[in-house]
Amino acid sequence: MTDELNFVLQARREKLEALEAAGVHPYAYGFDRQHSASDAQSLLGAAEEGPAVSLAGRIVAWRSHGKTTFAHLADSTGKIQLYFKKDQLGEKMYSLLAHFDLGDIIGVHGPLFRTRTGEVTVRVDRVEILAKSLRPLPFGKEEEVNGQIVRHSGFADPEQRYRQRYADLAVHPEVRALFIARSRMTRSIRSFLDQRDFLEVETPILQPLYGGATARPFTTLHNALNMPLYLRIADELYLKRLVVGGLERVYEIGHDFRNEGIDRTHNPEFTMLEFYQAYADYTAMMDLVEQLLEKTAEAVRSVPELAANVPTFRRPFPRLEWIPSLDAAAGLDVTALDDASLRALANRVGVEKPEGLSRPKLLDEMFQALVESKLVEPTFVVDYPVELSPLAKPKRGNPRLTERFELFANGKEMANAFSELNDPLDQRRRFEAQAKLLAAGDEEASGVDEDYLRAMEYGMPPMGGVGIGIDRLFMYLSGATNIRDVILFPTMRPE
Secondary structure, eight states, rough: OOHHHHHHHHHHHHHHHHHHHHTTOSSSSSOOOOOOOHHHHHTTTTEEEEEEEEEEEEEEEEEEEETEEEEEEEEETTTEEEEEEEEOOOHHHHGGGGGGOOTOOEEEEEEEOOOOOOOOEEOOOOOEEEESSSSSOOOOOEEEEEEEEEEEEEOOOOOHHHHHHHHHHOOOHHHHHHHHHOOOOHHHHHHHHHHHTOOOOOOOSEEEESSSSOOOOOOOEEETTTTTEEEEEOSSHHHHHHHHTTTTTEEEEEEEEOOOOOOOBOSSSEEEEEEEEOOOHHHHHHHHHHHHHHHHHHHHHHHHHTTTTTOOSSOOOEEEEEHHHHHHTTTTTTGGSSSHHHHOOOOOOOOOOGGSSSSHHHHHHHHHHTTTOOOOSSSEEEEOOOGGGGBOOOTTTTEEEEEEEEEEEEEEEEEEEEOOOHHHHHHHHHHHHHHHEEEEEETTOOOOOOHHHHHTTTTOOOOOEEEEEHHHHHHHHTTTTSGGGGSSOOOOOOO
């Protein structure tokens, strides 16, 4: 196979040399493209002959018949047929076509017409090669089955598709449609929040202290300052500092980084939306999240290739209380167990290496195994134990709990939200508890952020805050089963 590929690569380089020998520069600076493939299709309408068009794109099919050649040109809007005729182009220009290959990027000019089979076609009178393809793209094959066009991929290995996303996009129009839909979803989120007077901001990715979540960070060293820095694990603490400063509604869509394992729902680099609203609590944020998700579903549904499979959100989403749902699933009062009994139970339900986990982490893993993984329809889980929520306000009437909700669907978390803690003394106690866990070996615990505490001491208004994983939300809306399918360049081992 390697020898065969080397032969193909060599043959393409020889064609490149032949073009250069003929005085053709095979890598252009630009091209006056005036129409897209879809524009050209529309211009002809129902007529048999149409105006001249100027198109550019990639050759995806090629059939030569001596003095005539048919091809298909593809761009971001679709495909259109090209017709090259020796008498029309002239012998010199037509002879250059022998050095064209599938995958080459070309520009063409010529009038539109309709073939006897009804296909919209460009009768090419000028052609220019814009980029010679020196490596064959893995195009698949198409066949007609029961009146339907069935395409067989030439690039089916998922690992290679993730590594070579450029080739995956080039040969799979449905993958291009997927990421167009993701872009529309993100744009709809911005529009939704902007219309409600939220201000989009940017906060530091490199941070002297990490916080806002429980996760192991990536660590680096700033040489000039000779100090460690951490890639942020969450945007939360900086966004809430801005609310202290008087920016009462803020949001950020950006990348977070967690030094964790890779699986079907986890990538070390991922995209998060976080937004905060002064004077709101977690019940108000639940309503906002429901409305936001309806808008995102509409945006994804606007891409025809995905429309049929986008789920419909029905408000209000069901609500489950954290402790009662866990107790019901376990058949006993889980939070009343001592540490040894809790570890024994965690081991029985399949939690990995429970002996090395802190009590809050044990409870979290137990909940994931017994409750979270069973939630298929979008469901709010509310009122978490205080040990699991170091940044949430105590629940009114029950200080053992916090005013926190998480949104789950298809067994995975999609959103996390609080009535945000704004008592600096309580916050210090919780930071110190986290610091003890960190000192005891819990690599996902955080320390004491003195600057954040200082900001709180100036006076932090009550507020509701929400974090939504963009990747997981899009997985749910698009029906993807692997997070790598919805990230353009997922983290991979070196080849």
